[in-house]
Amino acid sequence: MSSATEHATTDVAHGHDEHAHDDHHHAIPTGIKRWLFTTNHKDIGTLYLWFAFIMFLVGGAMAMVIRAELFQPGLQIVDPNFFNQMTTVHGLIMVFGAVMPAFTGLANWLVPMMIGAPDMALPRMNNWSFWILPFAFAILLASLFVEGGGPAFGWTFYAPLSTTYSSDSTALFVFSVHIMGISSIMGAINVIVTIFNMRAPGMTWMKMPLFVWTWLITAFLLIAVMPVLAGVVTMVLTDKYFGTSFFDAAGGGDPVLFQHIFWFFGHPEVYIMILPAFGIISQIIPTFARKKLFGYASMVYATASIALLSFIVWAHHMFTTGMPLAAEMFFMFATMLISVPTGVKVFNWVATMWRGSMTFEVPMLFALAFIVLFTIGGLSGLMLAITPVDFQYHDTYFVVAHFHYVLVTGAVFSIMAAVYYWLPKWTGKMFDITLAKWHFWCSLISVNVLFFPMHFVGLAGMPRRIPDYALQFADFNKWISIGGFAFGLSQLIFLALLIKACRKQGEPVSDQVWEGAEGLEWEIPSPAPYHTFDTPPVVK
Amino acid sequence: MASHDPQNANGRLVLKLIGITLGMFGFGFALVPLYEVFCDITGINGKTEDEAAVYTAVEVDTSRWVTVEFLTRTNSGMPWEFEARTKRIKVNPGELHTVEFYVRNPARRDIVAQAIPSVSPGTAALYVNKTECFCFNHQPLGAGEEALMPMQFYVDPQLPEEIEVFTLQYTLYDVTEEAKEASETAALPTLDAVAVGS
Numbered sequence A: 001m002s003s004a005t006e007h008a009t010t011d012v013a014h015g016h017d018e019h020a021h022d023d024h025h026h027a028i029p030t031g032i033k034r035w036l037f038t039t040n041h042k043d044i045g046t047l048y049l050w051f052a053f054i055m056f057l058v059g060g061a062m063a064m065v066i067r068a069e070l071f072q073p074g075l076q077i078v079d080p081n082f083f084n085q086m087t088t089v090h091g092l093i094m095v096f097g098a099v100m101p102a103f104t105g106l107a108n109w110l111v112p113m114m115i116g117a118p119d120m121a122l123p124r125m126n127n128w129s130f131w132i133l134p135f136a137f138a139i140l141l142a143s144l145f146v147e148g149g150g151p152a153f154g155w156t157f158y159a160p161l162s163t164t165y166s167s168d169s170t171a172l173f174v175f176s177v178h179i180m181g182i183s184s185i186m187g188a189i190n191v192i193v194t195i196f197n198m199r200a201p202g203m204t205w206m207k208m209p210l211f212v213w214t215w216l217i218t219a220f221l222l223i224a225v226m227p228v229l230a231g232v233v234t235m236v237l238t239d240k241y242f243g244t245s246f247f248d249a250a251g252g253g254d255p256v257l258f259q260h261i262f263w264f265f266g267h268p269e270v271y272i273m274i275l276p277a278f279g280i281i282s283q284i285i286p287t288f289a290r291k292k293l294f295g296y297a298s299m300v301y302a303t304a305s306i307a308l309l310s311f312i313v314w315a316h317h318m319f320t321t322g323m324p325l326a327a328e329m330f331f332m333f334a335t336m337l338i339s340v341p342t343g344v345k346v347f348n349w350v351a352t353m354w355r356g357s358m359t360f361e362v363p364m365l366f367a368l369a370f371i372v373l374f375t376i377g378g379l380s381g382l383m384l385a386i387t388p389v390d391f392q393y394h395d396t397y398f399v400v401a402h403f404h405y406v407l408v409t410g411a412v413f414s415i416m417a418a419v420y421y422w423l424p425k426w427t428g429k430m431f432d433i434t435l436a437k438w439h440f441w442c443s444l445i446s447v448n449v450l451f452f453p454m455h456f457v458g459l460a461g462m463p464r465r466i467p468d469y470a471l472q473f474a475d476f477n478k479w480i481s482i483g484g485f486a487f488g489l490s491q492l493i494f495l496a497l498l499i500k501a502c503r504k505q506g507e508p509v510s511d512q513v514w515e516g517a518e519g520l521e522w523e524i525p526s527p528a529p530y531h532t533f534d535t536p537p538v539v540k
Numbered sequence B: 001m002a003s004h005d006p007q008n009a010n011g012r013l014v015l016k017l018i019g020i021t022l023g024m025f026g027f028g029f030a031l032v033p034l035y036e037v038f039c040d041i042t043g044i045n046g047k048t049e050d051e052a053a054v055y056t057a058v059e060v061d062t063s064r065w066v067t068v069e070f071l072t073r074t075n076s077g078m079p080w081e082f083e084a085r086t087k088r089i090k091v092n093p094g095e096l097h098t099v100e101f102y103v104r105n106p107a108r109r110d111i112v113a114q115a116i117p118s119v120s121p122g123t124a125a126l127y128v129n130k131t132e133c134f135c136f137n138h139q140p141l142g143a144g145e146e147a148l149m150p151m152q153f154y155v156d157p158q159l160p161e162e163i164e165v166f167t168l169q170y171t172l173y174d175v176t177e178e179a180k181e182a183s184e185t186a187a188l189p190t191l192d193a194v195a196v197g198s
């Protein structure tokens, strides 16, 4: 612990002024410096969340280009190489720039408040892990403008597409992925250390809110697989520029090896993007059902088993690479096994609501939509897990439908639910409920117009990542594109709402904000003071 | 991090976590040899041995017939014509056979080729024993030249019962650049020796 400092913060009752981490500034600096040099978990949380939202809009704009091109059959708006760059960079930005940073932002805001800690354990590293991210994405986006274009090999960057056939800007792609990886590893280390060492007295493991639990497990997944991603992009780099042949058959390598290493990272990665969502939903449902979460312990064990199982199912992405029968059977059954703990979770949420006194505030609306629509995504996942049928579905729009249900109506909806749930605590004001309801209903309808028909065109054989398609898919694709534009526009309502909220417009809220909310973060004042829990609370 | 004395609990935990991170980075690279060893033992990726087998009076199983099909292809950018003279052959396991492959280099430059075998179904790869193969070495052809490349093999009688047909495919890669680089680096020591001597 470091020097004692005085505080110019306004409200909270600091019984004492010993501060561990913000010894750099005595008062909150204002302007750009506050944000550049901040080590405060709430400031960094806000930065992450805004960054994620901006990336969500940028990646969304690319999706609009994709849907505009696919509005009709034929090639009309962009040339195929640019189309490929759009699908690639859309995927990379949404995964690494939107969903993951948004969850890290939520962790920054909420984990210390939920466990009664004054800040994250490693505040200066926290500042770094955020501020390298804008550089990573600046590099990635800049690569779109160099000669030959940006990455066009899909977010999965399969060799030899990313080695032999990629443009000269591939090095930029590799470096930006390295930086993203370093950022999320630092963020994960911070979360783990905070949760291990900074819990308030009495906050035992099995009293931790589920959001904290799911993030702890996610953080372990992150430090386990992000280094593998760093390794595999490094191999792509050396194969392309330095004459190695990890993935080049002529030099004794094997392109299928790329897929094994990539998916060894890739499947746990999809759980990195959904476990915190499970945590969020497990916080929200009990509040608005006014009942304790059903099966707390089973939720913890289910999360841990999903995380462990996620390491042994990666080859379900590779059924069509010519694996031996025994391996296909193994990966098929292991994949299906994951739906057991996932089912436990859905069951527990439903059981929590059973005979509860439910009300349908905006966070609850998003949480309910999550449960229904994420489950649809889980079911299409189960279909894909059946090896023989995956031979038909693989690389079609059916897969696109599957992962957008789990990622958009799953991960992204959970993030929106979280923002609506905790925003009044952050700003001290209730958000504009009318706008929020418009945002919800417009998003809910358009997202289904957008993604549901993809199941059908996929089953009928429309391949993914191709800028043109056969005539019989035309009507469905028109509807899909209309849904896409509507979903994109709906997010502008969210933008307007967030700007209003940040300007502190709206009705003041109580400390508890929501009638049924329980947990340490609802016991501190609203808006949450700049410094909280300088004296640790005692958890009964 | 700097503000933390490594003696304290945070520092120790951070070090452990960085250890896991570095370990997993290493593990990513360790997957490469692990994969090779795994495939070598199980043969599941369809690669045959890249060294000559020795034919030691294997018992010929005359009661069983296995059909071996040969496929050829060239990697994109490789201009050679490449064709199996024998497209399919019925063999008794344990019996030694020679088949020939025709190649022609229609390009105006000398090209060095490397053939990469692949067996389908992959599990058969372990039982294809080659005593002689053009795929063991680089194959150079001058501009406009043609050649017949032999391959001598036998099928191990241990081949699982259910496999009645399997396909052996060769892909030709243009490795002229790599071969040049390799011979240049190999030539370096002699150049050095000359320089030292003079």
Ligand code: HEM
Pocket (backbone or CB within 6 Å): A156, A270, A271, A273, A274, A316, A317, A335, A336, A338, A339, A342, A377, A378, A379, A380, A381, A382, A384, A385, A386, A390, A393, A394, A395, A399, A402, A403, A406, A407, A410, A411
């Ligand atoms: C019950 C749970 C799940 C099962 C059984 C499942 C199964 C599968 C299978 C078999 C595939 C490969 C399809 C193919 O390429 O042919 C796949 C793809 C995918 N899944 Fe899931 N999945 C599940 C949940 C999830 C979740 C929770 C997420 C993310 C939040 C997710 C994200 C993805 C993504 C991104 C892809 C496509 C990757 C790509 O090729 O670009 N899945 N899933």
Ligand SMILES: [Cu+2]
Pocket (backbone or CB within 6 Å): A266, A267, A270, A313, A314, A316, A317
């Ligand atoms: Cu997967």
